[in-house]
Amino acid sequence: MMIRKITCAALLMLVGFMGVGQPVIDTAAVHAYFSMQQEQIGFNGVVRITRRDRVLYEMAYGLASHELGTPMKTTDVFRIASISKPFTAILTLLACKEGLLREDDSIGRFYPQFTDPVWQGITIRQLLTHQSGIPHNEGIADYWREKAFLPLDRERCLSELFAMELLFAPGENSHYSSPGYFLLADILEQVYNQSYAALVSEKITAPLSMGSTGVYDGRTIVPGMVTGYHQIGNRLIAAPYRDPSLMKGSGNLYTSAADLADWLFSLGNGRWPEDVVSKLFEVESTVPMANADRYGYGFYYRQGADHQKAAWYHGGGTFGCSAIAVWYPEDQASIVVLSNVSVLPVNRLWVDLEGILSGFVPDMPRQYSNIQLTDSALNRLAGTYAAQGAELSVIAHQGQLYAKLGANPPFELKATGTMTFFGPKAGVRITFRTGPLGNITGLIAERDGKPLTFERK
Numbered sequence: 330m331m332i333r334k335i336t337c338a339a340l341l342m343l344v345g346f347m348g349v350g351q352p353v354i355d356t357a358a359v360h361a362y363f364s365m366q367q368e369q370i371g372f373n374g375v376v377r378i379t380r381r382d383r384v385l386y387e388m389a390y391g392l393a394s395h396e397l398g399t400p401m402k403t404t405d406v407f408r409i410a411s412i413s414k415p416f417t418a419i420l421t422l423l424a425c426k427e428g429l430l431r432e433d434d435s436i437g438r439f440y441p442q443f444t445d446p447v448w449q450g451i452t453i454r455q456l457l458t459h460q461s462g463i464p465h466n467e468g469i470a471d472y473w474r475e476k477a478f479l480p481l482d483r484e485r486c487l488s489e490l491f492a493m494e495l496l497f498a499p500g501e502n503s504h505y506s507s508p509g510y511f512l513l514a515d516i517l518e519q520v521y522n523q524s525y526a527a528l529v530s531e532k533i534t535a536p537l538s539m540g541s542t543g544v545y546d547g548r549t550i551v552p553g554m555v556t557g558y559h560q561i562g563n564r565l566i567a568a569p570y571r572d573p574s575l576m577k578g579s580g581n582l583y584t585s586a587a588d589l590a591d592w593l594f595s596l597g598n599g600r601w602p603e604d605v606v607s608k609l610f611e612v613e614s615t616v617p618m619a620n621a622d623r624y625g626y627g628f629y630y631r632q633g634a635d636h637q638k639a640a641w642y643h644g645g646g647t648f649g650c651s652a653i654a655v656w657y658p659e660d661q662a663s664i665v666v667l668s669n670v671s672v673l674p675v676n677r678l679w680v681d682l683e684g685i686l687s688g689f690v691p692d693m694p695r696q697y698s699n700i701q702l703t704d705s706a707l708n709r710l711a712g713t714y715a716a717q718g719a720e721l722s723v724i725a726h727q728g729q730l731y732a733k734l735g736a737n738p739p740f741e742l743k744a745t746g747t748m749t750f751f752g753p754k755a756g757v758r759i760t761f762r763t764g765p766l767g768n769i770t771g772l773i774a775e776r777d778g779k780p781l782t783f784e785r786k
Contacts, residue, residue, distance in 0.1 A: 355685060355688075358685050359386070359682070359685055360388075362681060362682070362685060363376065363388070363390055364390075366678065367390050367391055369753040369754075370673060370674070370753055370754045370756070371560060371565060371670050371673070371754070372390060372391065372668060372670065372673060372678070373390060373391030373392055373393075373401060373555075373558070373668055373669055373670050374389070374390060374391065374401065374407070374651075374666065374667050374668030374669060374670070375387070375388070375389045375390075375401065375403050375405065375407075375585075375586040375665075375666075375667050376388055376390075376586075376664075376665070376666050376682070377403070377586040377587065377589075377590050377663075377664075377665045378662070378663070378664055378665075378686070379590045379593075379594065379662065379663050379665075380660060380661060380662040380663075381594065381598075381661045381662075382591075382594060382598075384587075384590075387403050387586070388403070389401040389402055389403045389405070393405050393555040393556065393669065394555070394556045395556070395558065395565070396556065401555070403586060403587070404541070404553060404585055404587065405553055405554070405555050405585065406541050406551055406552070406553040406554040406555065406583055406584065406585050407554070407555055407583060407584065407585070407586075407650060407652060407667040407668070407669060408545055408554075408557070408582075408583045408645075408647065408649065408650040408652075409582055409583060409584055409589070409645045409650065409652045409654075409667065410576075410580040410645030410646050410647040410650050410652060411507065411579065411580050411643060411644065411645040411646070412582070412584075412589070412643050412644070412645040412652055412653075412654050413510075413576075413578065413579060413580050413581055413582040413645070414507075414510050414578075414579055414580075414627045414643060415609075415627035415628055415643055415654075416529060416533060416582060416592075416627075417510050417513050417514055417517070417578040417579070417627065418457055418513075418609060418626045418627025418628075419533070419601065419605065419609055419627065420517055420528055420529070420532055420533070421453065421457060421513050421516075421517060421626075422605045422608055422609060422626065423532060423601075423602075423605060424517060424520055424521070425453075426602055426604070426605055429520040429521065430453055430516070430520055431453070432452065432453050432454040432457075433452050433453070433454065434452060434453050435449055435450050435451060435452055436448070436449065436451050436452070436453070436456070436512060436516070437449030437450065439515075439516050439519055440487070440491070443487075443491045445491070447495060447498065447499065448491060448495070450499055451463070451499045452499070452500075453513070453516070454613075455499050455500055455509075456506075456509040456510070456512055456513050457509075457513065457613075457626045457627065458503070458613035458614055458624055458625070458626065459503050459504060459505050459506050459509065459614060459618065459624055460499065460500050460501075460502065460503050460613070460614065460615065461495075461499050461506060461509050462495035462496050462497045462498060462499050462501070462502070462504065463490070463493065463495060463496075463504075463506040463508050463509045463512075464493050464494075464495075464496055464504070464506060464508070465504070465505055465506050465507055465508070466507050466508065466575070468493040468494070468496075468508070469489050469490070469492075469493060469508070469575070470489070470492065470493075472575075476489060476575065477571050477572065477575065478569075478570060478571060478572055479572055479574070480547070480572050480574050481572070481574045481575060482574075483515070486511065486574060486575055486577075487515070489575070490508045490511065490512065493508070502615060502616065503614040503615050503616050503618055503624065504618075505618055505624075507576070507579035507580060508575075508579070509579075510578045510579035511575065511576070511577050511578050511579050512578075513578055514577045514578020514579070515577065515578070517578070525544060525577055525578055526543065526544035526546075529542075529543065529544055529582070530543070533592070534588075536600075537588075537591060537592060537595055537600070538591075539584070539588040539591060539592060540588070541553060541583075541584060541585035541587070541588045542582065542583065542584040542585070542588045542589075542592075543582070543583060543584075544581055544582060544583075545573055545581050545582065545583045546573060546581075547570075547572055547573050547574075551583060553585070554583060555669040556568075556649070556669060557648060557649015557650060557669050557670075557671070558649055558669060558670045558671070559648050559649060559670070559671045559672070559738075560670060560671065560672055560673075560738065560740075560754060561738055561739070565670070568648040568649030568650075568671060569648045570648070571647055571648050576647075580645065580647060584667075585667075586665045586667050589654050589665050589667070590663050590665050593654060593655075593656045593663040593665075594661065594663065596609070596610075596656060596658075597656070597658055597661045598661075608626060609625065609626045609627065609628070610625055610626075610628065610630075610641055610658065611625050611626065612624075612625050612630050613625055613626065625641070627643070628641040628642065628643055628656075629641065629642050629643060636684070636687040636688075637680075637683060637687075638657050638659060638660065639657070639658070639659065640655050640656065640657050641655070641656045641658065642654060642655040642656065642679070644675050644676060646671060646672065646673075646675070647671065648671050649669055649670070649671055650668070650669065650671060651668040651670060651671055651672065651673035651675050652665075652666065652667045652668065652675060653665075653666050653675040653676060653678070653679050655679055664679060664682060664683070666678055666679060666682075672737070672738055672754075674755065674756055677756055699743040699744055700744040700745065700746065700747075701728070701744070702730075702744050702747065704725070704728060706747065707725035707728070707729075707730050708725045709769060710723055710725070710730060710748075710761055710769060711723050711724055711725040711730075712769070712785055712786070713785070713786045714771060714772055714783035714784065714785050714786065715783060715784055715786050716781050716782060716783040716784065717781070719734065719735060720734075720735060720786075721733070721734050721772075721774065721783055722734075722739075723742075723772075724739060729741060729742075730742040730744065730750060732752060732755075732757075732759065740752045740754040740755045741753070741754065742759060748760060748761045748763070749761075755776070756776055757774050757775065757776040758774070758775045758776070759772055759773070759774050759775075760772060760773045760775075769785055770784070770785055771783050771784045771785050772785075
């Protein structure tokens with residue numbers, strides 16, 4: 330483990346961070362947790378905890394560059410992918426405040442060249458709250474095979490977006506959509522007659538002195554930016570290139586942990602108009618979305634329960650990036666986790682860290698010995714398993730077992746017994762089930778204490 334900087338200031342304030350009367354943070358548990366996560370799932374990055382304008386905890390793990398052996402620093406800069414959306418949301422609400430937009434404006438006002446009446450009826454509010462019916466990126470034809478990697482101009486981006494078929498009539502349901510936030514950023518450029526990058530700078534980063542935050546264009550060298558990596562199975566590779574042209578407003582920002590924490594704090598310190606912040610933190614989605622949580626204007630909302638306090642948050646992930654930003658309005662506190670490794674379970678890291686802060690120490694990740702099984706034993710387990718519309722592929726390859734859920738990357742399974750396995754990268758325990766004749770009939774996958782039964786196809 331490599332830790333470049335650890336700052337533990339005013340730890341007693343953590344009593345108020347997650348609730349009066351809770352024990353002070355167990356620093357050793359936090360160190361043990363992230364040290365093991367670095368070893369088990371390859372966590373590289375920065376963790377920062379703040380309350381109001383005070384840093385309570387800050388540490389950097391791993392390497393900013395594996396090629397150069399450069400240790401991570403707490404000041405390093407990361408791409409934050411979909412955490413860009415809250416920035417676009419507040420810019421949109423500011424435009425409404427200034428009279429340049431109305432939430433009920435239809436996008437037909439800005440795109441008269443696209444004449445589909447259903448598309449034209451989509452409103453600004455529906456784009457903000459993921460109720461437009463516009464698909465996510467996979468709805469773009471050949472997105473992951475071609476379009477995600479091409480430097481497309483604005484007209485080509487718009488034609489790709491408007492060629493998609495809506496998932497439902499606008500306003501009838503909720504479905505997460507990055508292309509919807511591309512359209513918001515494009516509309517902002519039209520009403521202000523400025524680029525999205527210039528708006529982010531003028532309205533947010535310059536006033537808040539966020540010198541490590543900006544718009545990533547794929548060409549400009551960004552001082553302090555870490556090198557991105559991607560996990561495939563048990564290997565770390567250089568992150569594949571993904572062009573930011575179709576990610577405008579939805580996933581093209583970069584920042585540091587300090588800048589992101591400062592921005593979160595600005596949402597509670599009176600920096601923005603009260604009605605703008607109030608609107609930003611309204612729950613709008615008609616149905617639960619990620620993690621059974623609902624969506625507001627650029628943020629997910631998690632209701633408080635048990636030892637967890639109510640929180641607004643957003644995660645972000647793309648090649649070379651796993652990130653989450655959490656804001657607790659009641660305590661004026663935040664948690665920021667930024668990593669330069671893709672497909673890390675940042676929501677689980679957040680919940681576990683939150684548990685440590687609250688005195689409810691989670692099950693710590695453990696070292697698992699990888700029992701060597703014969704090829705015939707592994708091949709017996711390989712196959713496709715189905716549960717609730719999801720498919721889990723189990724693959725035997727060169728004396729090792731891997732699991733792959735849907736279109737997600739495969740992850741390694743370590744044998745803890747002849748029928749029991751642990752996937753450290755995904756934090757999942759898998760137990761294979763047999764029938765009366767000893768044949769493999771299915772498996773139980775357990776993660777975060779929640780089991781899911783899969784039947785073999």
